[in-house]
Amino acid sequence: MTPAGGEGLLNTTAYGMAPLLLFLAGHVAWAVVYVMVFRNIRRHGVVEIPAAAVASNLAWVTVWGFLYRTDMGTLFVWANRAAILLELTVFGYVLATGARHVRIPEVRRWFKPGLVASYVCWLVMLYLFAYQKYETPNGIISGLVVALYMATLYVVVELSDMHASQYSLTVGWAKLMGNTCGSLFCVLVYPTNHFLLSLCAITFILDATYLLLFRHRHSVSVRGPAPA
Amino acid sequence: MFTLTQPWFNTTDFTVPQLVLFAAGCIGWVVAYIGTAITIFKRQVVEIPAGAVAANVAWEFVWGFIFGSTMGRAFTWGYALWCLQDVFITYSTFKYGHKQIANPHLRRWFKPALAFGIVAWGVAIYFFVYDHYDNGYGAITGYILNVMMSALYILLLLQGNARDFSPLVGWSKMIGTGLLSVFGYIVNSHNLFLMSLCAITLFLDLVYIALLHTRRPSRGDDRMSAQAAPRLAA
Numbered sequence: 001m002t003p004a005g006g007e008g009l010l011n012t013t014a015y016g017m018a019p020l021l022l023f024l025a026g027h028v029a030w031a032v033v034y035v036m037v038f039r040n041i042r043r044h045g046v047v048e049i050p051a052a053a054v055a056s057n058l059a060w061v062t063v064w065g066f067l068y069r070t071d072m073g074t075l076f077v078w079a080n081r082a083a084i085l086l087e088l089t090v091f092g093y094v095l096a097t098g099a100r101h102v103r104i105p106e107v108r109r110w111f112k113p114g115l116v117a118s119y120v121c122w123l124v125m126l127y128l129f130a131y132q133k134y135e136t137p138n139g140i141i142s143g144l145v146v147a148l149y150m151a152t153l154y155v156v157v158e159l160s161d162m163h164a165s166q167y168s169l170t171v172g173w174a175k176l177m178g179n180t181c182g183s184l185f186c187v188l189v190y191p192t193n194h195f196l197l198s199l200c201a202i203t204f205i206l207d208a209t210y211l212l213l214f215r216h217r218h219s220v221s222v223r224g225p226a227p228a
Numbered sequence: 229m230f231t232l233t234q235p236w237f238n239t240t241d242f243t244v245p246q247l248v249l250f251a252a253g254c255i256g257w258v259v260a261y262i263g264t265a266i267t268i269f270k271r272q273v274v275e276i277p278a279g280a281v282a283a284n285v286a287w288e289f290v291w292g293f294i295f296g297s298t299m300g301r302a303f304t305w306g307y308a309l310w311c312l313q314d315v316f317i318t319y320s321t322f323k324y325g326h327k328q329i330a331n332p333h334l335r336r337w338f339k340p341a342l343a344f345g346i347v348a349w350g351v352a353i354y355f356f357v358y359d360h361y362d363n364g365y366g367a368i369t370g371y372i373l374n375v376m377m378s379a380l381y382i383l384l385l386l387q388g389n390a391r392d393f394s395p396l397v398g399w400s401k402m403i404g405t406g407l408l409s410v411f412g413y414i415v416n417s418h419n420l421f422l423m424s425l426c427a428i429t430l431f432l433d434l435v436y437i438a439l440l441h442t443r444r445p446s447r448g449d450d451r452m453s454a455q456a457a458p459r460l461a462a
Contacts, residue, residue, distance in 0.1 A: 104330065106386045121375070124424045132421040134361055155341075156334065195355040202348045 010073040014137075019188045023072065026181030027079055032174040034086050040168060047094050048167050050153035051102070053146075054094050055115055058087040059122030060146045064139040068130055071137040091119070122146075136196075140186060144199040147179050151206035158213045172214050176207040237300040242415070250299065250365075250411045254306055256404020261313045263397035268320045273392045276317060277380035278325040278338070282345030283353075283373045285314045290353045291366045298364030307366075318346070328384060363419075367412055371425035374405055378432035382439065390443040398440050402433040 007013075010020045040048050047054065064070060065080040095112060102108045126142050135141050154175070158167070183200035190196050237247055267275050274281065291297065292308030326338040353369050362368045385393055409426035416422050 104387050107383065110386065118379075121428050125375075125421070125428070128421040128424045132419060134421065193359060195352065195359045195361060198351050198355045202352065205344075205348075 007071070007073055009075045011071055012073075014071060015189065019185045020072065022181045022188070023076070023185045026178045026185065027076075029174045029178030029181060033171050033178065034090075036168045036171045036174070037090065040171075041090075041093060045097070047090055048171060049090065050150065050157050051094050051111070051115060052118060053150035053153050054087070054091050055118040056122045056146045056149055058084075058091045059119055059126055060139070060143060061087050062123055063126045063130065063142075067127055068139065070139060076138070091115075136190065140182070140190075141196055141199075144182065144186070144196065144203060147182070148199055148203045148206070151175075151179070151203050151210065154210045155206055155213065158210055158217070167214065169211075169214060172207075172211045176204075176211060179203050179207055234296065234301045234304070236302045238298060242299060246411060246414060247299065249407055249414075250303070251306075253404050253407035253411060254303070254310075256400050256407060257310070258313070259400035260397045260404060261310070261317065263394045263400060264317055265313075267392065267394050267397070268317070268324070271392060272324050273327060274317065274321045274325050275384075275393050275397060276321075277377065277384045278321050278328055278342055279345060280373070280377035280380050281314070281318055281321045281325070282342055283349045283376065285311065285318045286346050286349035287353055287366065287369055287373055288314055290350060290357060290369075294354065295357050295366075297366065303365065328388070330387060363416065363422075367408075367416065367422055368425075370408075371412075371422060371429060374429045375425055375432070378405075378429050378436065381436050382432060385436065385439055385443065390440065393440055395440060398433075398437050402430075402437060405429055405433060 010017075010024075012020065037048055040046065049057070061080055061083040065084045070076050070080060095115060098108065098111055102111055107114075126146075129135055129142055130139065154172075179200075183197075183204060186193070186196050186200050239247070242250075264274065264276055267273055276284070288307055288311035292304060292306075292311045296304040297307060322339055322342060325342060326335045329335045329338055356362055356369055357366070381398075409430060412422055412426055
């Protein structure tokens, strides 16, 4: 987690080329997620990432972009730093406009302080998780915890039947591909870390469930309501 | 791992006052579970958030029946007894937990989601312990659950009617967790991650208590009560 002097664009000393390319592919898929998220902000004025996940995502990129340095190479170091800008924009937008996911007025009243408190709590926990040496040198364990949290919230938001037009199928697929590439990286690099692999499996089930529910709801809305 | 030959109390690694402090914290949670059961009987409402029920019962099963506490057989059996106590709460959550969900589309998926949650938490906690991330008495996994549970309690209270939430449960869980955190500080103060989880849990529990006492029970919003259930299920 400390700066590794002299590492190249990709750290091929500590990692094989196949895991590095898989991880890179995962980053590309996540870039697609963010392109679509920003497009939906422009079109509909809503952030389709669940608000609670926006806070945890920003905390993770803050920790791994600013406070620790991944050992996977400078390409990934700068990817994490660039991600801070994206996440900060999304976080700022959600903070400024409030969450349209939140329907209950009492919760909406506490939304902004709750979001900021959530960010601070995640930041402290993720920083100390790595500080206490529970983490791998690339932040993949906490990254998957955050991904699993986000996948759970996506399913909850999908099940709560938000307006279908405000959500993108491309995001669902890109998220699944991004997490799957990250999971395959874990299988190749950490085959004996059962906890990490269990996180990968649970995240995959949730991402796939989200896609199935999304497609089901989309097909229902295309068919229209059944005749009375 | 769980054994029947373990001494009842581990007085080699822990002092007697430390063991008493830990036991007092555990009793706080027994009181919280009894308070939860009383609310279930009286109002057919489960005041523990469903997500936390899933995580709790999974944790208690993994620690009570598979790994066991290094603090002594009495504590392992205590975890197992917690699990048995929680079986009733889990059963009640399957029966009444859908009342926690305001959205009818979500309510339809409540039972399969709860079942999946129990299995997913069980697998994740088992492997977290198996891969030696946790300490000997389950503090790390226990407090990860506590942070989530305390946050969900606040969310559920904000959504529901204050009448469905018992001050006995709120106070006993805060005092129980607080005593366990003091114990954690004495024996694990070097583990800053654990200390941060203790601090965040205390902060969230204090917010919950403050909200619980400032929110007035409302007659109009009776979403989680027994009388409201048939109307909402329709």
